[in-house]
Amino acid sequence: MIKVDYIIVGLGIAGISICEELEKNNKQFIAFDKGDYTSTIVSAGLINPVVLKRFTPVWNASSHISTSILFYNNLSKKIAIPLFEDMPMLRIFKSIEEQNNWMVASDKNELSNFLHPEIISNNNPNINAPFGFGKVKSTGKIDTSLLIKSYKEYLLNNNCLINEAFNYKELQQENNFIVYNNYRANKIIFSEGYATKNNPYFPKKIINNKNTSEKLIIPNKGEYIIVRSPKLQLNAMLKTSLFIIPLGENLYKVGATYDREDETIKTTKNAKTELVIKLKK
Numbered sequence: 001m002i003k004v005d006y007i008i009v010g011l012g013i014a015g016i017s018i019c020e021e022l023e024k025n026n027k028q029f030i031a032f033d034k035g036d037y038t039s040t041i042v043s044a045g046l047i048n049p050v051v052l053k054r055f056t057p058v059w060n061a062s063s064h065i066s067t068s069i070l071f072y073n074n075l076s077k078k079i080a081i082p083l084f085e086d087m088p089m090l091r092i093f094k095s096i097e098e099q100n101n102w103m104v105a106s107d108k109n110e111l112s113n114f115l116h117p118e119i120i121s122n123n124n125p126n127i128n129a130p131f132g133f134g135k136v137k138s139t140g141k142i143d144t145s146l147l148i149k150s151y152k153e154y155l156l157n158n159n160c161l162i163n164e165a166f167n168y169k170e171l172q173q174e175n176n177f178i179v180y181n182n183y184r185a186n187k188i189i190f191s192e193g194y195a196t197k198n199n200p201y202f203p204k205k206i207i208n209n210k211n212t213s214e215k216l217i218i219p220n221k222g223e224y225i226i227v228r229s230p231k232l233q234l235n236a237m238l239k240t241s242l243f244i245i246p247l248g249e250n251l252y253k254v255g256a257t258y259d260r261e262d263e264t265i266k267t268t269k270n271a272k273t274e275l276v277i278k279l280k281k
């Protein structure tokens with residue numbers, strides 16, 4: 001029997017953050033990941049402290065931004081891979097009213113660190129932005145595919161990762177320990193992303209003091225397209241009704257869609273059509 005402090009199930013950004021914290025505290029762990037269904041790889045990997053629809057800060061923005069940028073920079077050094085790219089974000093204004101709202105928001109205490117208090121005029125003929133842009137500070141992006149790939153290699157080299165699905169039926173509790181195959185742990189942490197909806201240990205909705213079969217997790221599916229545009233020549237991330245994110249070599253990631261009905265991981269023609277129509281605008 002191999003003794004560890006923790007078993008971790010799922011290695012998206014949540015699982016990686018937990019592994020990092022455990023390692024920092026000299027705890028032994030083994031992680032399980034089946035390698036599919038990962039939102040972290042699909043995501044745009046944007047670090048952005050502001051909700052750009054209504055110009056409000058995200059929850060605990062200041063502490064999250066400083067912690068996350070430090071976290072990714074330290075991780076980059078540790079696994080010797082460039083993960084974080086500092087990149088400005090420009091919000092296209094749709095009207096004079098939006099320009100005014102931006103100026104008012106940029107004067108507010110919690111936003112003044114993040115919203116540049118100027119209207120930037122557009123001099124790129126390939127962008128439709130007659131009312132100009134607002135610039136968000138402290139933004140950037142993470143190469144999430146590279147992060148997952150490199151971090152898994154790091155854990156495999158340290159014998160801390162099993163590349164397979166965790167089977168809930170094999171999990172046993174013995175005295176104060178968790179036993180799974182030939183591992184014995186003090187604790188288990190599930191960081192399975194939206195697959196938590198399949199986890200029998202995760203609570204269901206409680207109505208009138210009773211556990212119902214209704215799920216507490218409502219997945220939100222998102223799709224992107226990648227376009228090539230030699231004319232666009234964009235060095236910042238653009239936010240309109242979509243995000244347009246430079247990937248280098250004239251490629252741009254454009255999206256995302258939001259779908260709470262479709263729980264499959266397949267890409268769809270509908271999403272592509274929706275994104276192309278919005279992009280043309």
Ligand SMILES: Cc1cc2nc3c(=O)[nH]c(=O)nc-3n(C[C@H](O)[C@H](O)[C@H](O)COP(=O)(O)OP(=O)(O)OC[C@H]3O[C@@H](n4cnc5c(N)ncnc54)[C@H](O)[C@@H]3O)c2cc1C
Binds near residue numbers: 223
């Ligand atoms: C289209 C889209 C764009 C997004 N863009 C951004 C963005 O720009 N910035 C941002 O901050 N957030 C963004 N997000 C949100 C972000 O991606 C998620 O909040 C985050 O990735 C969730 O990470 P996680 O580790 O909780 O889950 P996941 O990344 O889904 O990881 C869960 C892991 O658990 C594994 N797993 C599940 N069940 C089991 C099992 N039984 N056994 C073994 N392994 C298992 C899966 O294989 C997976 O690797 C976006 C999301 C989407 C869908």
